[in-house]
Amino acid sequence: MNIQEVLQWTDEQVFVKTEKHLDSLQRCILEEVWQGEKYPKIAKKCNRSEDHIKQVARKLWKLLSEILEEDIKQSNVRSILETKALSNIYNNNGSQIVSSNINSHINICGEKRQDAEEAKQRSPNPPDSPQNKSQSPIIDLTDAPELPYFYDRTSELSTLKQWILQAHTRLITVYGLSGIGKSAIALKLIEQTQTEFDYIIWLSLTNTPTLSTLQTELKQFF
Structure with missing residues (x-):
């Protein structure tokens, strides 16, 4: 707006x-x-x-x-x-405000990121084994904001899911004015697509980290 x-x-x-x-x-x-x-x-x-x-x-x-x-x-x-x-x-316009009910496996309570690595070490199966494919994804939203409301963005969500799940787009940028709901739609997208991924990691870019810093952060999960 x-x-x-x-x-x-x-x-x-x-x-x-x-x-x-x-x-x-x-x-x-x-x-x-x-x-x-x-x-x-x-x-x-x-x-x-x-x-x-x-x-x-x-x-x-x-x-x-x-x-x-x-x-x-x-x-x-x-x-x-x-x-x-x-x-x-x-x-x-008749849209509804719905609660963003994130799956209980998602880390939104500030648990340590080491949990992802520990979970991996405890697994008796190699990463590509059939048994692992059926396990819950490792999801870390430690840096994600807590947003209790989601304003209906059905068409935008459908587009994002099509890009990710069907077109296999590797990089998507969501941009807009402050407070317009970018983080909310990202969290909703995670909720609706989490079973399609092995890892989902939310990292903040607020302080403009370098590529090497991001790589170091991500290595903790693998």
């Missing part, structure tokens, strides 16, 4: 609660914060003093917190508004 779509949705929520629309200064603050700007630069952009911008922003975050029942502040307003707006759109 772009800023104008989110602003329109936010303005509608504010009007329902207060019977007033967002004023030009509130909209200016939201637009600049959306772009990651800080209060000093926002003050120049909106032609107001920094103190006045901070005061209006505090009142705006408080108002939005009450309306959306979230602890909204400058650092998280973009993520929360975008997520709430998307949720509202999907619900209005």
